[in-house]
Amino acid sequence: MLSVHAPPQLGAPLARRLRSIVGDEGVIVDPDRLLVYESDGLTQYRYPPSGVVLPRNTEEVSAVLRILEAEGRDFVARGSGTGLSGGALPVGGSVIVGTARMNRILELDAPNRRARVQPGLINAHLTQATLPHGLIYAPDPSSQSACSMGGNIAENSGGPHCLKYGVTTRYVTGLTVVLASGEIVTLGGAERDHEWPDLVGLFVGSEGCFGIATEIEVALIPRPEGVRTLLGIFESIEDAGRAVSDIMASGLWPAALEIVDAETIRAVEASIFAAGYPEDAGAALVVEFDGVDAGLDEDLRKAGACCEASGAREVRMATSENERAALWAGRKKAFGAMGRLAPDLLVQDATVPRSRLPEVLREIGEIGKRYNLLVANVFHAGDGNLHPNLLFDRRDPEEVERVEAASNEIMAVCIRAGGTITGEHGVGLDKRRYMSLVCSSEVIDAMRRVKHVFDPSGRCNRGKVLPDATEMNQNITVHHSAGSSAP
Amino acid sequence: MLDRLSGIVAGSGLSTVAGVPVAAPRTDSEVSGVMRVASEEGWKVCPQGAGLAPASPEEQVPREGPGLSGIPDLIVSSVAMQEVVDYEPADLNATVRAGVTLGGIQSSLRAEEQWLALDPPGGDAVTLGGVVSTGLSGPLQLQYGRPRDQVLGVTLVDGQGRVLSLGGRVVKNVAGFDLVRLVTGSRGAFGMITEVTFRVHPKLEEDRTLQWNRTDLGAAWDLGRALGALQVPLSAAELLSGEWPEPLDGDGARVVLRITASQRAVQRTVDLLSEIGGPPARSYVGEESEAVSRAIAKGLGGRRVTFRLHALLSRGRSLIPMLNDTPFERLALHLLTGTFRGTMRDGGDLGSLPDLADHVRGLGGGFEVTGTEHRAGSGTEATPPSAKGRLVGELVRAFDPSGVLPGTWRTGCSMPGSPQE
Numbered sequence: 066m067l068s069v070h071a072p073p074q075l076g077a078p079l080a081r082r083l084r085s086i087v088g089d090e091g092v093i094v095d096p097d098r099l100l101v102y103e104s105d106g107l108t109q110y111r112y113p114p115s116g117v118v119l120p121r122n123t124e125e126v127s128a129v130l131r132i133l134e135a136e137g138r139d140f141v142a143r144g145s146g147t148g149l150s151g152g153a154l155p156v157g158g159s160v161i162v163g164t165a166r167m168n169r170i171l172e173l174d175a176p177n178r179r180a181r182v183q184p185g186l187i188n189a190h191l192t193q194a195t196l197p198h199g200l201i202y203a204p205d206p207s208s209q210s211a212c213s214m215g216g217n218i219a220e221n222s223g224g225p226h227c228l229k230y231g232v233t234t235r236y237v238t239g240l241t242v243v244l245a246s247g248e249i250v251t252l253g254g255a256e257r258d259h260e261w262p263d264l265v266g267l268f269v270g271s272e273g274c275f276g277i278a279t280e281i282e283v284a285l286i287p288r289p290e291g292v293r294t295l296l297g298i299f300e301s302i303e304d305a306g307r308a309v310s311d312i313m314a315s316g317l318w319p320a321a322l323e324i325v326d327a328e329t330i331r332a333v334e335a336s337i338f339a340a341g342y343p344e345d346a347g348a349a350l351v352v353e354f355d356g357v358d359a360g361l362d363e364d365l366r367k368a369g370a371c372c373e374a375s376g377a378r379e380v381r382m383a384t385s386e387n388e389r390a391a392l393w394a395g396r397k398k399a400f401g402a403m404g405r406l407a408p409d410l411l412v413q414d415a416t417v418p419r420s421r422l423p424e425v426l427r428e429i430g431e432i433g434k435r436y437n438l439l440v441a442n443v444f445h446a447g448d449g450n451l452h453p454n455l456l457f458d459r460r461d462p463e464e465v466e467r468v469e470a471a472s473n474e475i476m477a478v479c480i481r482a483g484g485t486i487t488g489e490h491g492v493g494l495d496k497r498r499y500m501s502l503v504c505s506s507e508v509i510d511a512m513r514r515v516k517h518v519f520d521p522s523g524r525c526n527r528g529k530v531l532p533d534a535t536e537m538n539q540n541i542t543v544h545h546s547a548g549s550s551a552p
Numbered sequence: 553m554l555d556r557l558s559g560i561v562a563g564s565g566l567s568t569v570a571g572v573p574v575a576a577p578r579t580d581s582e583v584s585g586v587m588r589v590a591s592e593e594g595w596k597v598c599p600q601g602a603g604l605a606p607a608s609p610e611e612q613v614p615r616e617g618p619g620l621s622g623i624p625d626l627i628v629s630s631v632a633m634q635e636v637v638d639y640e641p642a643d644l645n646a647t648v649r650a651g652v653t654l655g656g657i658q659s660s661l662r663a664e665e666q667w668l669a670l671d672p673p674g675g676d677a678v679t680l681g682g683v684v685s686t687g688l689s690g691p692l693q694l695q696y697g698r699p700r701d702q703v704l705g706v707t708l709v710d711g712q713g714r715v716l717s718l719g720g721r722v723v724k725n726v727a728g729f730d731l732v733r734l735v736t737g738s739r740g741a742f743g744m745i746t747e748v749t750f751r752v753h754p755k756l757e758e759d760r761t762l763q764w765n766r767t768d769l770g771a772a773w774d775l776g777r778a779l780g781a782l783q784v785p786l787s788a789a790e791l792l793s794g795e796w797p798e799p800l801d802g803d804g805a806r807v808v809l810r811i812t813a814s815q816r817a818v819q820r821t822v823d824l825l826s827e828i829g830g831p832p833a834r835s836y837v838g839e840e841s842e843a844v845s846r847a848i849a850k851g852l853g854g855r856r857v858t859f860r861l862h863a864l865l866s867r868g869r870s871l872i873p874m875l876n877d878t879p880f881e882r883l884a885l886h887l888l889t890g891t892f893r894g895t896m897r898d899g900g901d902l903g904s905l906p907d908l909a910d911h912v913r914g915l916g917g918g919f920e921v922t923g924t925e926h927r928a929g930s931g932t933e934a935t936p937p938s939a940k941g942r943l944v945g946e947l948v949r950a951f952d953p954s955g956v957l958p959g960t961w962r963t964g965c966s967m968p969g970s971p972q973e
Binding site for chain 2: 074081157174176177178199220221223227231232234235244248249250251252254262263264266267271274287288289290303310313314315316318322340356357358359360361363364367416417419420445448449450483484485486487488489490491492496498499503504507508509513515516517518520530531549
């Protein structure tokens with residue numbers, strides 16, 4: 066699983082040509098500085114790039130890509146490097162085209178509730194800029210204080226509040242993209258409404274395989290007048306899952322429904338991020354409503370009643386912003402807290418139908434036991450979007466093998482339940498091998514043809530998303546254990 | 553042709569309308585067989601859903617069906633695809649065959665206090681395959697999004713007869729490129745949609761629609777913008793003018809706002825809106841509120857000449873004088889998105905549409921007209937092919953290399969304001 070590959074060279078003549086476009090500071094070839102770019106949020110893989118180029122605008126990206134095309138060099142776009150599927154890894158010594166210097170808000174058009182930004186802008190910085198106008202940018206991935214808008218476009222990112230508001234693609238109204246040939250193409254735009262076919266929708270979530278988005282136009286929405294949050298403490302994760310189903314069935318429309326399991330609670334409470342969750346709890350459920358202030362207390366009361374009816378031993382309701390932050394703390398700090406349990410963490414990502422959550426969680430627990438691995442679950446319960454976190458030490462090859470085998474089985478369980486291999490982290494490099502489990506060979510061929518339309522030379526983020534022949538034919542199965550359900 | 557098709561589609565699924573053969577396959581395998589034969593024979597195929605409610609035999613043949621220009625060799629209808637394949641209330645999704653109508657699925661969902669939050673032009677009679685194929689939405693897009701935001705999965709039989717099961721049945725799914733969105737709104741250019749999985753929503757506690765009347769479009773625009781600026785969550789916000797079906801009354805310009813939320817939230821929203829707009833002239837509650845949405849959808853459906861334009865809201869006021877000079881039958885404007893739809897009177901004067909189109913495009917917006925051979929506006933026809941047009945053409949060929957589905961993109965883009973090929 067852990068792979069480190071020798072770096073190729075960019076070459077002095079190519080570096081000189083690129084510097085002539087982006088300036089001396091915009092090209093990195095020093096091996097020490099390149100170490101930063103050899104991995105992204107998925108640290109199991111290491112692929113050093115041959116070089117890094119940091120353009121400042123669309124025209125520079127176009128010029129850089131024209132040079133790389135002339136040289137026949139592969140390239141990978143990279144935002145903040147927070148991706149969790151290896152999507153920004155420069156496989157084969159690709160040149161990284163980083164967007165770190167393209168981090169401006171180009172236009173904030175409050176009357177029309179829209180903004181135009183560069184791809185390197187940090188997600189949270191956009192909402193910070195729009196709040197004085199009473200507007201927000203709705204998609205809020207957990208890494209929003211670090212992840213870039215370009216990365217969000219590539220991955221079609223979600224977040225806790227996409228339960229109510231939808232994922233990134235709903236908010237992207239227009240894109241300026243640069244194709245691998247260097248050609249600049251404008252897709253959509255708020256002035257045009259939606260065009261057909263929906264090339265904006267096709268580009269969002271294409272994981273950097275079609276080109277580089279250099280300008281992004283997004284829709285903004287009014288900031289909700291009020292927010293209410295509650296925390297339900299449960300003896301078991303099944304009870305918490307039942308509360309989620311009851312809340313969704315009761316006609317309420319929560320903004321977020323998040324569950325953390327017992328392992329996660331213990332990790333958080335033993336860390337510097339302790340949030341005051343009971344350490345002996347089986348699960349904690351965070352429920353949040355937002356909207357017109359007048360109706361929120363009633364919504365929260367109904368949700369609390371659903372929790373109690375499902376066996377919650379305690380329901381805490383926040384009455385101030387500080388209390389709200391405290392209720393969220395256990396959820397938001399979970400990943401950081403896990404660092405004290407093991408040196409490495411594989412954050413898995415899959416979605417299952419909401420009604421199948423209890424059985425899938427039970428099977429994931431059994432898989433963890435069978436492979437003697439600590440598995441902690443933190444997930445977007447309202448969407449059925451699971452994040453089983455496998456804790457391990459990558460210096461132990463035998464444990465790494467067990468992590469890989471357990472991951473395979475978790476994916477198989479989720480698919481068998483009618484789910485999919487990734488809800489928001491993307492396929493990248495890591496999940497190519499699972500693609501044939503959810504897509505027929507005809508569908509994967511169709512995806513290949515679509516990529517060819519945008520990138521006929523195949524130099525744009527080579528080796529991502531689409532499985533190779535070996536991966537298409539591999540057989541990933543789950544070992545059925547007692548109590549597991551049939552497909 | 554019918555002999556060739558009789559081995560693929562059961563005899564009862566074959567007919568002719570105005571001399572044009574119509575095949576009504578039931579299964580994906582049958583659709584695939586039809587597409588493969590069409591590809592071999594060089595037939596031009598038009599996928600069709602509810603189609604065009606016939607006033608005369610000739611009108612059953614679409615002059616401008618989904619992505620079609622000219623008379624097809626064969627119509628492939630979804631009329632025999634009528635099953636609700638799967639509906640799991642707890643998972644808030646439903647999978648249906650393409651010929652199920654919007655009204656039909658709403659009836660199935662109502663028993664569970666759920667609904668499909670879509671109100672496209674045409675109303676209850678449109679098929680769900682047609683909703684996805686056209687990608688069209690109505691006033692509810694403001695809160696719930698367009699079909700592209702509510703379609704979780706699609707089965708497409710492409711121009712080569714390949715059966716492609718795209719997406720899935722879960723609300724978050726980024727496994728591979730988003731071909732579901734490529735297909736949604738593609739107007740039949742990539743293939744025939746045979747099955748769709750939608751996200752459904754629980755009915756919220758209260759559903760209320762408010763109506764304010766004004767004497768002219770300009771006054772209604774100003775009121776609508778003032779109410780929209782309140783930044784309260786609205787499910788729909790429309791400016792209507794002209795004659796509309798029941799229960800919408802009056803014949804001037806009307807601002808119509810719909811709110812779906814808890815009772816207390818609705819009441820607070822009504823109070824806030826009334827502070828700006830005064831007491832509404834009408835308040836529709838519950839089923840009556842739904843009926844207003846259906847009336848808007850119905851009013852924009854049918855086979856009349858329809859124009860659709862879009863401009864930034866901040867530029868929308870400048871369109872009002874030109875719209876006042878346009879002899880539309882009825883007009884609807886999404887007050888918070890900047891999309892206008894209008895229908896023209898049967899046999900009415902279309903002469904003002906080109907000027908309107910040119911004006912909108914001059915503002916940087918988009919304009920299109922359907923239901924007539926009349927081409928509105930002249931601003932883009934001589935423009936050479938764009939990079940985007942080339943991409944679209946290549947994407948169509950990736951799914952339909954033989955040109956079985958002669959969508960409008962094959963002969964010229966109908967994308968608003970885009971260059972013609």
